[in-house]
Amino acid sequence: MSGQALKTSTSSKCISVVLSGVGGQGTLVAGKLLGKVAMKTGLDVKVSEVHGMSQRGGSVITYVRMGCKVYSPIIDEGMADFCLFFEPLEAIRWVSLLKKGGTMIINSAPVKPLPVLLGNEKYPDRISERIKEAGEGNARVIEIDAKQTAVSFGSAKAANIVMIGALSIFTDIPESVWKESIEESFSEKPHLISMNLDAFQAGRDLVR
Amino acid sequence: MKREIMQGNAAIARGAWEAGVKVAAAYPGTPSSEILQDVADTYPEIYAEWSPNEMVAMQVASGASIAGARSMVSMKHVGMNVAADAFMTLSYTGIKGGMVIIVADDPNVHSSQNEQDSRHYARAAKIPMLEPSDAQECKDFVVKAFELSEKYDTPVLIRLQTRVSHSRSIVEFGEPNEIEVKDYSKDVSKYVMMPAMAVKRHKIVEKRMEEIMADSSEQTEAVGMHEEHIGSSELGIITSGAAYQYVKEALPEASVLKLGMIWPLPEKRIRSFAKKVKRLVIVEELDPFFEKEILAMGIPCEGKSLLPITGEYSTSVLRKTLNPTSTPEQAISGSGLPVAPGRPPVMCAGCPHKGLFMALSRLKVQVMGDIGCYTLGALPPTSAMDTCVCMGASVGMAHGFDKASDARDSRKTVAVIGDSTFLHSGVTNLINAVYNQSSVTVIILDNSITGMTGHQQNASTGMDIRLSPAPAISLELLCESIGVRSIQVVDPVDTDLCRKKVKEELEKPGVSVIIARRPCALIPTGKGPKGKYARVDKDICTACGQCIRIMCPALTAGPDNKPVIDRETCNCCGLCVNVCPVGALSVGGDL
Numbered sequence: 001m002s003g004q005a006l007k008t009s010t011s012s013k014c015i016s017v018v019l020s021g022v023g024g025q026g027t028l029v030a031g032k033l034l035g036k037v038a039m040k041t042g043l044d045v046k047v048s049e050v051h052g053m054s055q056r057g058g059s060v061i062t063y064v065r066m067g068c069k070v071y072s073p074i075i076d077e078g079m080a081d082f083c084l085f086f087e088p089l090e091a092i093r094w095v096s097l098l099k100k101g102g103t104m105i106i107n108s109a110p111v112k113p114l115p116v117l118l119g120n121e122k123y124p125d126r127i128s129e130r131i132k133e134a135g136e137g138n139a140r141v142i143e144i145d146a147k148q149t150a151v152s153f154g155s156a157k158a159a160n161i162v163m164i165g166a167l168s169i170f171t172d173i174p175e176s177v178w179k180e181s182i183e184e185s186f187s188e189k190p191h192l193i194s195m196n197l198d199a200f201q202a203g204r205d206l207v208r
Numbered sequence: 209m210k211r212e213i214m215q216g217n218a219a220i221a222r223g224a225w226e227a228g229v230k231v232a233a234a235y236p237g238t239p240s241s242e243i244l245q246d247v248a249d250t251y252p253e254i255y256a257e258w259s260p261n262e263m264v265a266m267q268v269a270s271g272a273s274i275a276g277a278r279s280m281v282s283m284k285h286v287g288m289n290v291a292a293d294a295f296m297t298l299s300y301t302g303i304k305g306g307m308v309i310i311v312a313d314d315p316n317v318h319s320s321q322n323e324q325d326s327r328h329y330a331r332a333a334k335i336p337m338l339e340p341s342d343a344q345e346c347k348d349f350v351v352k353a354f355e356l357s358e359k360y361d362t363p364v365l366i367r368l369q370t371r372v373s374h375s376r377s378i379v380e381f382g383e384p385n386e387i388e389v390k391d392y393s394k395d396v397s398k399y400v401m402m403p404a405m406a407v408k409r410h411k412i413v414e415k416r417m418e419e420i421m422a423d424s425s426e427q428t429e430a431v432g433m434h435e436e437h438i439g440s441s442e443l444g445i446i447t448s449g450a451a452y453q454y455v456k457e458a459l460p461e462a463s464v465l466k467l468g469m470i471w472p473l474p475e476k477r478i479r480s481f482a483k484k485v486k487r488l489v490i491v492e493e494l495d496p497f498f499e500k501e502i503l504a505m506g507i508p509c510e511g512k513s514l515l516p517i518t519g520e521y522s523t524s525v526l527r528k529t530l531n532p533t534s535t536p537e538q539a540i541s542g543s544g545l546p547v548a549p550g551r552p553p554v555m556c557a558g559c560p561h562k563g564l565f566m567a568l569s570r571l572k573v574q575v576m577g578d579i580g581c582y583t584l585g586a587l588p589p590t591s592a593m594d595t596c597v598c599m600g601a602s603v604g605m606a607h608g609f610d611k612a613s614d615a616r617d618s619r620k621t622v623a624v625i626g627d628s629t630f631l632h633s634g635v636t637n638l639i640n641a642v643y644n645q646s647s648v649t650v651i652i653l654d655n656s657i658t659g660m661t662g663h664q665q666n667a668s669t670g671m672d673i674r675l676s677p678a679p680a681i682s683l684e685l686l687c688e689s690i691g692v693r694s695i696q697v698v699d700p701v702d703t704d705l706c707r708k709k710v711k712e713e714l715e716k717p718g719v720s721v722i723i724a725r726r727p728c729a730l731i732p733t734g735k736g737p738k739g740k741y742a743r744v745d746k747d748i749c750t751a752c753g754q755c756i757r758i759m760c761p762a763l764t765a766g767p768d769n770k771p772v773i774d775r776e777t778c779n780c781c782g783l784c785v786n787v788c789p790v791g792a793l794s795v796g797g798d799l
Contacts, residue, residue, distance in 0.1 A: 022551065035213045035376060045213065046342070047376040050318050057761050059551045071456040073342075073375035076524035078536035092548040100537040113551040117764035118756060124546035131545065139539035 014067035016075045017167070020094045021086025022111045023058045026160035029185070030084070031062035033164060036181040038066035041173050048073035057114065059090060082170065084163045086146070087111045088127040095131060103140040105166050105207070106131070107159060109147035142166065144206045150199050158199035165203020175204075214379045216372045219343040220282070220310055221246035223350025225254060227306070228385035230277035232256045233265035235632065236661035237284030238319040239373040240312035244282055245664065248673040253387060258664055258673050261599070261632040262287035266294040266309070273307035273363075274399055276390035278354055282310035285326045286598065290633070292329065295363070299333045300409040301399050302361035304390055306354035309335075312368040315493045315520035319660075321579065321598065323518065325494035330365050330471035334413050336420050337365040337471040338433065339449040343377045349468070351382065352433060360416055367470065369493065371450040371520065417472050424469045425476035433468025434477060443530070444485025446478065446498060446509070451491045451521050458526035458534065473501050482507045489514065489530065493521050555584050557762035558729030558736060558779025560655050560700045563786070564624075565590040566758065567706035573620050573714070574609070578602040578634070580626040581660045581728075582653050589759045593624075600625070600633030606648040607641045618647040619714055625650065627683065628658035628666040635686065641719050642691040649713045649720045652683055653700070655728040663731055683723055693718045700724040701783050729779045736780030742773050742793055749792035755784040 017034060019027040031047045038045035045066040063075045077096045083104040085091035091106050098104055106128055115121040124130075128143045135141050146162040161182065168178050182200055186192045214222065220243045224232060232254050234244035248256040259265035262283040272279035283291060288311050295309065311329070314320040330337035336356060340349045346368070353364040397405050424432040440461045447455050448467040455464055465481040467474070482488050482502075490499040490511035499511035514529050515521065527535050555562050565585040568575055569592040577583055577596035586593035595605055602623035609617040625634045630652050641648050658664040665671045670680035687695050694716055696709050706724065713720035727734030742763070751769040762777035763784055771784065771793070785793045 032213070032376070039211070039213055039378060044378060047213065048371065049374055050370065057551060057556075058553050070377070071453040072523045073371055073377070073450075073453065074522055076522050078538040079523065089548045092545050095540045095545065096538055098539040100539045102539050104539075112764075113549050114554055114759060114761065114764075115549050115552070118759065119765060121549040123549065127546075131540065134544055135540045 014065050014070055015171075016080045016082070017064040018061065018075055018080045018083045018094060018097050019064065019086070019163075020059070020061040020083070020090045021107075022090070023060050025060075025086045025111070026157060027060055027062045027086060030160040030164050031064050033161075033181055033185045034064045034066070036184060037173060037177055038064070040177050040181060041066075043067055044070045046070045046073040059093060061094065082167060084167060086160065086163060089113065089123070091131055092124070092127060098139055100138050103142065103170055104131075105142045105144060105163060107146040107163060108143050109145060109159070142207055144203070146203065149202045149206065153198045153202065154195050158196055161196045161199040162203035162206070165200040166207045167203075168200070169204055169207050210381045211378050212381070213376050214343045214347075215242060215374060215376045216340070216343045216346045216368060217242035217374070218246045218250075219346035219379050220350055220366070220368070221250060222379065222381070223347040224280045224308075225251040226347070226382050226384045227351045227354040228278055228387045229254050229280050229354075230305070230387050230389060231269060231272035231279040232281070233259045233268040233279075234282040235259055235262045235265055235287060236658055236664040237262075237287050237312075238661055239314060239370045240282050240284045240287075240310065240368065241661040241664065242373075243310060244673070245662075256673050258658075258666060260667055262291040263294055266291040266298075269307055269309075270294060270298050270301075270303075270363075273303045273305045274301070274392070275304070276392050277305040278307070278387075279305060280308045280310065280350075283312070284320065285311060285313045285324050286320060286322065287311070288326050288329055290599065295329070295335075296333050297401050298363050299335050299413055300401055300406055303357055303363055304392070306357035307363040308350060308353045308357060308366060309363055310366045310368060312370070312373050313494070314370050316370070318370050321596065323494060325497060326365075326367055327471060327497045328495070330367075334417050335363055335365055335471075336360070336469055337367055338468055339367045339470045340372060341449050341452045341466070342372065343375065343379050345468075346372065347379050347382070349433065356431065360420055362416060365471075367449065369450055369520075420469075421472040421475065424472065425474035431469065432474050432477065434474060435464075435466040435468070436481060437464045437466070438484065439463045441485050442487065444481060444488045445491050446481065446488065446502070447491040448498075449493075451493050454521050454523045454526050455491050457523040459531050462530075467498075470498075473498065475505055478502060478505065479507065482509070491515065491521065491526065494518075552587065553584060554587075554759055554761060555581065556729050556779075557760050557777045558734070558781040560724070560726035560728065560734070560781070561585060561653055562700075562758060562760070563703040563783050564651065564653065564700040564706050564724045565592050566787070567703045567710060568592040568622065568624075570707055571710060573622055573710070574617065576602040576606040576609070576621065576623040578623070578625040578629050579660070580629055580653070582624060582626060585624070589757050599629055600637050603634050603637035603641060603648065603650050606650070607637065607644070607646045610646045610648050615647050618649070621648070622710060622714070623648060623650045625652055626659070627652060627654040627656065627668050628664075630683070631667050631681070635690075638687065638692070638719070638721070639690050646719055647717050649710065649722065651710070651722045651724055654683060654723050654725040656725075656733065657728045657731050659728045659730070663728070687721045691719075692721045694720040695723070696720070697723045697725055700726050701781050701786060703783065703786055729781065734779075736778070740780045740796055741775045741778035742780060742782070742784055742795055744771050744773060745792045745794070746770055748790055750790055752789065754787045754789060755793060758783060758787060760784060
């Protein structure tokens, strides 16, 4: 899958990345990792999340913006260069944030919300296909099974790092910076470092 | 100097440490909670405590200040209402060691009961207020606030809001000051606010505010910390805090006066800025606080006629109103795509509140609610709550129902209140109910933690903020000493017993307390036995749906309408086992 890589290191523009999923999927950990990567690259960066009612099972969103000088910590409609959707429903919920010409990566593994599990509402079918159709010519839509990939490395929890690996391909930030940042992010849990480095590499391989 | 990505709240803690703070106190409240926990976890030099409420925290900090130490107190916006009594008169006494009060607003009500604008407190109390717009400023403004506090002999307020508290950005560290405690000196004219002294101190307060107002205009570096960006003369914006970030994003051409000290307002500075632009727009979230003051100065400006008074602002809100041609193009508008089913917040798997609320729902009683995770009891499936207003209100309101109905309503009304909320301000209401001979039934939901705000300790948990052992107040003995006649303790997972006990207590005259005790499922003492989960015997199950109606995130209906247990999520609390009428569920499957 080829495409113009975003020249983060030389860009005077802000690069905006939305990470959205379900509580417990590790969007904030992934967001903080992106923050580290940006700082190592010499960029200004803001990472934003909301606490409180957004507990386990709720819809959660993390915003990361990096560039020479970042102002707003929040990404509004049409402002996101990249959207990492950790769950297909969240892609529908937040797709309006993606800018024309932007890229979205959707983790295909569904996490059914309670109203669906209780049979009160229906989980929509063919989400990725419908988004691809709707975004024809205006958005690059990539679907990966980050969960299954992560499970193959030992834990579904590393799906967030698989997603980051997939994103990394579309930037010109050197692979070494990503890997160093992963090592630092998990420095307090060193037994998780090699698994997450593998997950990162697998994410890269999925979209290359 | 070292640089690090920090959350705004963590930067406040860092600022307190750099400023040489000796004493820091708080009661948790979103979005302010991380400030004090970070102080406790990161800076062992600082004495830190969770106080039972914001008023106590304010008084602790003021005592430390008058004793000569630098002190800090932090709270959410509604906490300021609780602390206001102390705060209003601290303006008169002034300080000895610097004292800084952090108050975090929540525009858009992400996790609160209202979206009040705490800037009004600065004006009401005649205390200077600073407003940072990112994490770096959070740290820098705290350090500056301590200097100003000592320079002008006043407590200093710092206003945060959700997007500043909970956004992370790069902070360049400074060198820490030594912790210094000045010598205490008795000064009755300053610290004893009797009428004769207070009337003199009030004059000093007014003079102080005039002085600060002038200095804020003239000494930007040392006092005001304002920034002026001169761009186009067509449009000038006066703003502060998070709104400044949206202004810079949406209106890159505009001239901007960003206020650092937002009370008192730097009148001269505002006048000179207004002269440089043809059109002046005030961009401030929530109330038209600056706008009305600036209009009162006789300076024409626009604000709330263009922008909303409710909710939070964003880049797109400002673009739509002030720079519509710059609205970015979306890749996909969203039309034509299916509607995504919501993910409503629900009580966690194993949550001890679930069983009790199921009992209340079955009893169809009136429930006076309070502030905490258990406010979710108001939503389906239990829908068992009639009111939720503020900390501690449940007990007082139940008493009000009792008196309004000549005690008839107390046969069908309960108050529900968490352990931390009870100690915060429920206990005074319970004293009142006993003293004034009410017949209310109060249910204390004792989950042994302050849950909603992210698991902070409190006076009943047996641990202090740094998880060292601390005396644990006994809720039973406390209620007994107040004069509560009937005190029952139940396990909320036993929903049948809860129903029976509530029914019994409702019938009794006088004040009753039921303590529904089980630790929060997310803290170590509340976690279920490792590797165990609820098991379903499909041969016995009749697919009646009783267990499904709990709405437990770990238990859902399979294609045959029989329960399916998510083994990873199940906390093994046994609530589903208790509600199953045919005994098809049991606890103890091994993973």
